[in-house]
Amino acid sequence: MANQNIEQNTDHSEVELQAMNVKKPSPWKDFYKRLKRNKAALIGFYTIVFLSIVSIVGPFLLSMDPSDVDVINKFSRPSAEHWFGTDHMGRDIFTRIVYGMKYTLGVGFGSVFLGAIMGVPLGIVAGYYGGRIDSFIMRLIDILLAFPGILLALAIVSILGGSLVNVTIAVAIYAIPGFARIVRGSTLAAKKLEYVDAIRALGSSDLRIIFKHILPNVSSPVIVNATLYIASAILTAAGLSFLGMGAQPPMPEWGAMLNDGRDYIFDAGYIAFFPGMAIVIVVLAFNIFGDGLRDALDPKLKN
Amino acid sequence: MTTYIIRRLFQLIPVLFGVTLLVFLLMHLTPGNPAQLIAGETASQSTIERIEVSMGLNDPLPVQYVNFVTDVAQLDFGYSYRNNTPVFEEIKPRFWITMELAIYSTILSIFIGLIAGIVSAVRQYSVRDVTIMIIALFGMSMPNFWLGLMLMNWFSIQLGWFPPTGWGSASQIVLPVITLGTAGAAVIARMTRSSMLDVISQDYIRTARAKGVHEQIVIYRHALKNALIPVVTVVGLQFGTLLAGTVLTETVFSINGLGRLVIDSIMARDFPVVQACILIISVIFVVVNLIVDISYTLLNKRIDMD
Numbered sequence: 001m002a003n004q005n006i007e008q009n010t011d012h013s014e015v016e017l018q019a020m021n022v023k024k025p026s027p028w029k030d031f032y033k034r035l036k037r038n039k040a041a042l043i044g045f046y047t048i049v050f051l052s053i054v055s056i057v058g059p060f061l062l063s064m065d066p067s068d069v070d071v072i073n074k075f076s077r078p079s080a081e082h083w084f085g086t087d088h089m090g091r092d093i094f095t096r097i098v099y100g101m102k103y104t105l106g107v108g109f110g111s112v113f114l115g116a117i118m119g120v121p122l123g124i125v126a127g128y129y130g131g132r133i134d135s136f137i138m139r140l141i142d143i144l145l146a147f148p149g150i151l152l153a154l155a156i157v158s159i160l161g162g163s164l165v166n167v168t169i170a171v172a173i174y175a176i177p178g179f180a181r182i183v184r185g186s187t188l189a190a191k192k193l194e195y196v197d198a199i200r201a202l203g204s205s206d207l208r209i210i211f212k213h214i215l216p217n218v219s220s221p222v223i224v225n226a227t228l229y230i231a232s233a234i235l236t237a238a239g240l241s242f243l244g245m246g247a248q249p250p251m252p253e254w255g256a257m258l259n260d261g262r263d264y265i266f267d268a269g270y271i272a273f274f275p276g277m278a279i280v281i282v283v284l285a286f287n288i289f290g291d292g293l294r295d296a297l298d299p300k301l302k303n
Numbered sequence: 304m305t306t307y308i309i310r311r312l313f314q315l316i317p318v319l320f321g322v323t324l325l326v327f328l329l330m331h332l333t334p335g336n337p338a339q340l341i342a343g344e345t346a347s348q349s350t351i352e353r354i355e356v357s358m359g360l361n362d363p364l365p366v367q368y369v370n371f372v373t374d375v376a377q378l379d380f381g382y383s384y385r386n387n388t389p390v391f392e393e394i395k396p397r398f399w400i401t402m403e404l405a406i407y408s409t410i411l412s413i414f415i416g417l418i419a420g421i422v423s424a425v426r427q428y429s430v431r432d433v434t435i436m437i438i439a440l441f442g443m444s445m446p447n448f449w450l451g452l453m454l455m456n457w458f459s460i461q462l463g464w465f466p467p468t469g470w471g472s473a474s475q476i477v478l479p480v481i482t483l484g485t486a487g488a489a490v491i492a493r494m495t496r497s498s499m500l501d502v503i504s505q506d507y508i509r510t511a512r513a514k515g516v517h518e519q520i521v522i523y524r525h526a527l528k529n530a531l532i533p534v535v536t537v538v539g540l541q542f543g544t545l546l547a548g549t550v551l552t553e554t555v556f557s558i559n560g561l562g563r564l565v566i567d568s569i570m571a572r573d574f575p576v577v578q579a580c581i582l583i584i585s586v587i588f589v590v591v592n593l594i595v596d597i598s599y600t601l602l603n604k605r606i607d608m609d
Contacts, residue, residue: 142314143321147581148543148588150550155325155581158569159332235446239551242448243566258449262555266467269456276449283444291440 031220034296041292047285055101064092066099066252075268084274087257088264093271096252097278103253104282107168107237108230114172115233116226119179124210124218126180127187138184141177150236157245164237164253167246171233182225183218190217220297228290231283238279254279308597318589326582327371330574331364340384340572380579385571390579394561398583400470401553401560405546407480412487412545413538419488420495420534425522427500435492442489447548451482451555468557483552487541494537499530532602539595543588 035041070090078085084093126137144152156170190196196213240246241255242262249256254275261272330337338354339346355361359370374381380390419439423432458478459467469475502508503526511521550562557563561580568576 139317139321142318143325146318146322146585146589147325147547148540148584149545149547151547151581151584154547154550154565154569155329155577158577159329231444235444238446239448242446242551243554245566245569255446258446258452262452265452265456266460269453269460272449272452272456276446276453279446279449280441280444283446284440287440287444 031296035292038292038295040288041296044285044287044289044292047281048289051101051282051285052105054098055105058098058101062095062098064095066091066096067250068092068095075264077268078270085268085270087260087271088268093257093274096257097254097275100252100254100257100275100278101282103164103247103251104234104238104279107164107171108234108282108286111168111171111233111237112175112226112230114168115175115229116179116222118172119176120183120218120222122176123180123183123185124187124214127184128191128206128210128214134184137180141180144173144177150239153236153240154243154245157240162240162245162248164241164247164251167237167240170240171236174236175229175233178225178229179222182221186218186221187214190214193217224290224294224297227286227293231286231290234279234283234286304600307600311593311596315589315593319586322585322589323372323375323582324368326578326585327368329578329581333572333574337384337574340574375582380582381575383568383576384573385568385576390575393564393576394579394583397560397564400558401546401549401562403476404470404479404483404549404552404558404560405542407476408484408487408545409538409542411480411484412491412541415484415488416491417495417534419492421499421522421527423492423496424499424503424530432496436496439489439492442485443493445485446551447482447486448551448555450485451478451552454478454482455555470556470558470560479552479556479558482555483545483548486548487545490541491534491537495530495534498533499526502526502530532599535595535599535602539592542591546584546588 035045068091070086072090073082073086074088074090076082076086076090082092082094084097086092087096122137122141126134147155153167153170153174156173157166160166160169190213193213196209199209199213237246238253238255238258241253242259244259247253247256249260257275258272261268261275264271338351338358338360341354342350359367362370378391380394382388383390383393386393419435423435426432455467455478458464465474465478466472467478470479503522508521508526511525512518516525547562549560550565552558553560553562554566561584565577565580568574568580
């Protein structure tokens with residue numbers, strides 16, 4: 001019995017190998033070539049890398065502390081000493097933005113990662129097994145989708161209470177439907193591929209088929225969706241903090257800084273200008289990179 | 304077609320069930336006893352118990368849920384904890400403000416989005432196309448509350464063209480509608496452009512051009528009609544996003560609409576009001592999307608109705 005299993009397994013691998021060889025003319029190389037041709041996407045990518053490095057290294061290079069209160073120098077306009085000026089407590093806005101970078105990127109990556117971990121399996125199970133499980137899962141997804149935009153995240157944060165971690169969870173839950181739907185579609189398509197049929201006919205287990213054959217096929221739409229989703233996750237999270245439902249002061253989170261800036265918009269508009277500009281740059285980088293990834297990974301959607 | 308519409312209506316039932324259930328659970332998942340919240344910190348145990356009984360808080364959850372749905376169906380959302388007034392009365396005057404804001408913004412974003420998208424697609428990769436698409440990318444990437452603050456700073460405070468807060472007069476409407484409509488316009492412009500490009504590359508357009516049909520007619524009569532079909536779906540989704548986005552816009556411009564009511568009520572832990580607002584916005588969104596779905600199928604005869 002054990003022998004038979006081993007034999008079967010080797011058989012599978014061969015079939016699988018063959019199938020892979022037939023199917024893949026090295027998609028990653030091809031993908032990289034196409035991505036390289038897209039200048040905007042590369043700029044987006046390098047911006048993300050640069051900002052990620054800044055978020056880690058930046059704080060060590062700065063002489064000021066994000067929570068250094070300096071009442072004498074409050075409301076200083078942008079100058080050589082305070083590049084982006086100081087806020088209502090005399091804290092250096094540039095320093096606070098650099099320190100806040102890690103929260104923004106953290107919430108973006110964290111919530112999308114969590115959302116994918118929950119959404120991808122749901123989509124695969126729905127698409128792969130079909131039937132009642134499929135309709136059940138998709139009805140659940142429909143219910144989540146019935147709460148538009150920031151509303152679902154807001155409802156969740158109102159239960160969990162306002163903090164950056166809860167915002168991450170709320171935005172993650174709001175990300176589930178997108179992942180589940182896209183993955184379900186790709187799973188349905190992958191299931192119909194001939195070689196998957198062949199492997200199933202040879203008696204490969206469902207789990208093995210899912211991990212070795214379905215998952216690689218859904219990975220590129222998941223990556224594209226994740227990148228674009230980070231952009232909107234960052235906007236949603238900043239929005240929640242702006243409303244006072246997310247990061248709490250004195251944390252130098254950009255949405256919370258905008259909330260501070262709102263009170264002084266009449267006299268000191270720059271307090272709100274710079275954190276917002278920082279959000280725009282980060283979100284723009286993810287949007288451009290995501291667009292480029294989509295063009296590179298999905299040639300059908302070109303144009 | 305009729306069967307399709309009927310089936311879509313039936314699909315609404317589980318969604319509405321789920322939405323009402325989630326909103327109902329919102330109150331029960333929230334830490335804290337509602338009766339305590341109503342009675343106040345210093346209330347005696349017996350007062351709290353009396354309120355619990357009168358509110359039916361001791362009934363089994365399924366019974367409470369059925370009562371909740373029955374009440375909601377009659378537009379009875381209970382009483383506000385803060386003001387002890389019927390929630391419906393709190394919502395009524397604010398509801399139309401928010402609907403106006405969302406509808407005007409949707410119209411603005413459709414108008415700008417369509418024009419920008421078509422103009423871009425007609426000359427793909429021209430300077431005009433690239434410029435419009437860069438602007439659209441920025442529009443998508445801006446937090447709308449930041450845009451609102453900046454518009455307020457420039458046009459109200461420095462230039463004094465528009466009042467910085469409030470809602471009602473024509474001049475008060477301008478900035479909030481631009482704030483809320485910009486992201487939608489950007490998304491619709493991008494969608495229109497790619498949909499137009501798809502259609503323009505199709506055989507029947509080439510045939511029309513080969514026949515010598517005037518280019519303007521090819522674009523506006525032959526191509527646009529089909530290119531608009533996928534845009535309809537995006538417009539439906541955008542309306543929902545805008546409806547929820549009013550929360551931020553109303554906060555920026557101090558507009559007394561539903562969105563601000565939600566935030567104020569969450570802050571004050573006034574959950575019946577939170578429940579009602581979330582429920583109303585979601586149900587409107589679901590119904591709008593149903594209408595969009597149906598018009599999508601009506602517009603596109605080729606679509607497979609399964």
